Amino acid sequence: xxxxxxxTVVLNWLLLLPFFAALCAxxxxxxxxxxxxxxxVEALRRxxxxxxxxxxxxxxxxxxxxxxxxLRGAPLTVDYWWTRDLYHLRFQADALSVAMxxxxxxxGLVMHLYLAGLPAMSDVHHRAALLLAAQGxxxxxxxxxxxxxxxxxxxxxxxxxxxxVRLDHQPAANGMLAAAHVGGLVFLGGVxxxxxxxxxxxxxxxxxxxxxxxxxxxxxxxxLVLLGLLxxxxxxxxxxxxxxxxxxxxxxxxxxxxxxxxxxxxTLVRLLPGAFxxxxxxxxxxxxxxxxxxxxWAGAVRAxxxxxxxxxxxxxxxxxxxxALIALGAGAAAERSPEMTRALVLHLPAAAAGLCCLWVGAxxxxxxxxxxxxxxxxxxxxxAPLAVIALLVGGLSCVGVPLLPGYQVQRLLFAALIGQExxxxxxxxxxxxxxxxxxxxxxxxxxxxxxxSTARARWQSPWLSAGxxxxxxxxxxxxxGAPAMSDWSEVVSRSAISVSRNPLSxxx
Amino acid sequence: MNxxxxxxxxxxxxxxxxGAVGMVGATVAAARGRPDSVEEGSDAEAASxxxxxxxxxxxxxSYAILALAAVMRSPDSDGLRAAVVQLGATFLxxxxxxxxxxxxxxxxxxxxxxxxxxxxxxxxSLLGLPPTLGFHGKLLxxxxxxxxxxxxxxxxxxxxxAGALVPAFRALAAPARRDVTKSRAILIALLVSAVxxxxxxxxxxxxxxxxxxxxx
Numbered sequence: 001x002x003x004x005x006x007x008t009v010v011l012n013w014l015l016l017l018p019f020f021a022a023l024c025a026x027x028x029x030x031x032x033x034x035x036x037x038x039x040x041v042e043a044l045r046r047x048x049x050x051x052x053x054x055x056x057x058x059x060x061x062x063x064x065x066x067x068x069x070x071l072r073g074a075p076l077t078v079d080y081w082w083t084r085d086l087y088h089l090r091f092q093a094d095a096l097s098v099a100m101x102x103x104x105x106x107x108g109l110v111m112h113l114y115l116a117g118l119p120a121m122s123d124v125h126h127r128a129a130l131l132l133a134a135q136g137x138x139x140x141x142x143x144x145x146x147x148x149x150x151x152x153x154x155x156x157x158x159x160x161x162x163x164x165v166r167l168d169h170q171p172a173a174n175g176m177l178a179a180a181h182v183g184g185l186v187f188l189g190g191v192x193x194x195x196x197x198x199x200x201x202x203x204x205x206x207x208x209x210x211x212x213x214x215x216x217x218x219x220x221x222x223x224l225v226l227l228g229l230l231x232x233x234x235x236x237x238x239x240x241x242x243x244x245x246x247x248x249x250x251x252x253x254x255x256x257x258x259x260x261x262x263x264x265x266x267t268l269v270r271l272l273p274g275a276f277x278x279x280x281x282x283x284x285x286x287x288x289x290x291x292x293x294x295x296x297w298a299g300a301v302r303a304x305x306x307x308x309x310x311x312x313x314x315x316x317x318x319x320x321x322x323x324a325l326i327a328l329g330a331g332a333a334a335e336r337s338p339e340m341t342r343a344l345v346l347h348l349p350a351a352a353a354g355l356c357c358l359w360v361g362a363x364x365x366x367x368x369x370x371x372x373x374x375x376x377x378x379x380x381x382x383x384a385p386l387a388v389i390a391l392l393v394g395g396l397s398c399v400g401v402p403l404l405p406g407y408q409v410q411r412l413l414f415a416a417l418i419g420q421e422x423x424x425x426x427x428x429x430x431x432x433x434x435x436x437x438x439x440x441x442x443x444x445x446x447x448x449x450x451x452x453s454t455a456r457a458r459w460q461s462p463w464l465s466a467g468x469x470x471x472x473x474x475x476x477x478x479x480x481g482a483p484a485m486s487d488w489s490e491v492v493s494r495s496a497i498s499v500s501r502n503p504l505s506x507x508x
Numbered sequence: 509m510n511x512x513x514x515x516x517x518x519x520x521x522x523x524x525x526x527g528a529v530g531m532v533g534a535t536v537a538a539a540r541g542r543p544d545s546v547e548e549g550s551d552a553e554a555a556s557x558x559x560x561x562x563x564x565x566x567x568x569x570s571y572a573i574l575a576l577a578a579v580m581r582s583p584d585s586d587g588l589r590a591a592v593v594q595l596g597a598t599f600l601x602x603x604x605x606x607x608x609x610x611x612x613x614x615x616x617x618x619x620x621x622x623x624x625x626x627x628x629x630x631x632x633s634l635l636g637l638p639p640t641l642g643f644h645g646k647l648l649x650x651x652x653x654x655x656x657x658x659x660x661x662x663x664x665x666x667x668x669x670a671g672a673l674v675p676a677f678r679a680l681a682a683p684a685r686r687d688v689t690k691s692r693a694i695l696i697a698l699l700v701s702a703v704x705x706x707x708x709x710x711x712x713x714x715x716x717x718x719x720x721x722x723x724x
Contacts, residue, residue: 081711082710082711083710084711084714085714086648086714148647152643153638155637155638155643156638159632159637159638174673177673178670181635185666185669188647188666189650189663189666192650192651192654195651195654196654196655
């Protein structure tokens, strides 16, 4: 494919844009210090984050410009020469990766606006650069079509987020890096087994090469990939870093909380039902199902017991990761249940939108009132109405209330489970949803209750409000665009979820 | 003939066990905490952190020995390439660490910032994290161990990498301020660029390796 082809240029921009912007965010404020006086520099303080927001907006536009081709089932591929004979820089823009990039850039826009609106913060340009670099790595990981490259980019994203969280709280950042890196090494074990078995790391050829292998030899590699992705998904039992980050680094915890599960979820969908054809591996599915149920209920119970809004958001994130694993385990077990596969695919943007509202709402309340402890937050509806609305929309979406993004996922999930006569599983999910709803209503009841506030409201930046409003608009937009999202999930599941056409449906 | 095969087998296992013992022993030695008698922030504490770095460099060299054992066990494996890349990555990281840790204590912020960057990138490479050459070195070592049907040794090597996080976190928690002379600053900048550029574009390192091993 020639480099002059317009779509290839578009894909190049999508890949390189955040790294350009990260460089600018890091360099320009240092130069500005030499040119402007202190007052002017203070006025420019939000510049790096607004540059990040602009970059995110451009990234969103670029991702959308690729979508017509991706939805037609004609993914765009780029294969750079990275290492001559080992592994390649292979990227592919298909329906899944383009939609993940579009979701990622909206999350990026929200995060940059939120950080631009925070009160005085040291090293602002450094934070903006690290956040942009992490976004770039996650975008490239979503577009990646090579196993080693995927591992490289996921680990690099973790390093960037580690440096970002480290600016606020070292132990929380170290915990996150340790969990994600140990998970990464387990994931690498699966990648190396697949590489050894297939002799190639390209996701396009991997399913065909693995088709000849014995299912028993595929089992350990798929199990390692699944277990290795748990910390990045924030799924139990690899979830411990997220509540720690929410406690230790409340101002920046939303960056890893939103970026890592999105990257982990996209990789999970790309590899397990796709490249590794999990339908061939029925023995792996009870493991996914058991981990999913454990995570869903552990998240629901701990969310119910949570005393702070960020803690609540962290445990809701854990429960959403559990739901994704249930969809994976139950879907593939039922010999290619299309509804379940679509539910898993649809869960990625829906959970991202719901959790974005929840995290940014909780973080905005903390920034406005100086605390996030539920008991100290009475009367918040008057002081931070938009943030409370974001909490409500995000929380209700996660529990699958109609007219919100999570509803479509739960509808498909329940329909498939009832179709499979697995009523007990549907009841277990409904029970966890109910518990989450009780936890959410209890928290919201306390924070809107009149006269019980001990927190004093601070000045709120319009950028912060813009970030919260955008998160709510994103969630509502996904709800309004439910038919289009449903069509998209069908395209993704029909084209076998990946650059790698599923060997179950397409023979080599 | 049997004696020769026996000697080769002995050598392979000696290399594998020696490499594994070196890796585990050095990582454990690096992970040991500072003695209670040593005060936080003192010169003795800084020396304890520096010795952790030295131990992890030794562990890095042990990974190269494991790769050599893998290529002796399975000549078709990428062990030789892995050993050369891993050795190169470890030497570069060690040089960067030595240059960055070598200055005297100082309050000069710009100098200390560059030294901190050097120490950070050196640790990143020794841990095998991207975007450094150490990532590719470790990856090739694991791959060659899998190719030699030494999955358990690859798992042990990965566990050793995870264990190296302990001294790394301790060393990076409070980077000591180092005075950096102009020539030292240029050297740090060059080494940081080399480690990162070879990590982002590993083909150069692989081409040099092919020349050295005659496999190109």
